[in-house]
Amino acid sequence: MVMVQRILFLTPYITGARGNAITAQRIADGYRARGYEVRLLAYAEGMS
Numbered sequence: 001m002v003m004v005q006r007i008l009f010l011t012p013y014i015t016g017a018r019g020n021a022i023t024a025q026r027i028a029d030g031y032r033a034r035g036y037e038v039r040l041l042a043y044a045e046g047m048s
Contacts, residue, residue: 012044
């Protein structure tokens with residue numbers, strides 16, 4: 001049996017073209033390239 005390794009990655013922002021959003025996406029892409037299943041969740045997006 002093969003177990004899928006999963007990562008839940010919490011970051012302030014996942015949309016946008018700079019800063020935390022780009023860094024989070026790059027890290028997640030790196031883990032995915034190594035066979036991990038990655039979910040990104042933004043905890044600060046949409047807050048006012």
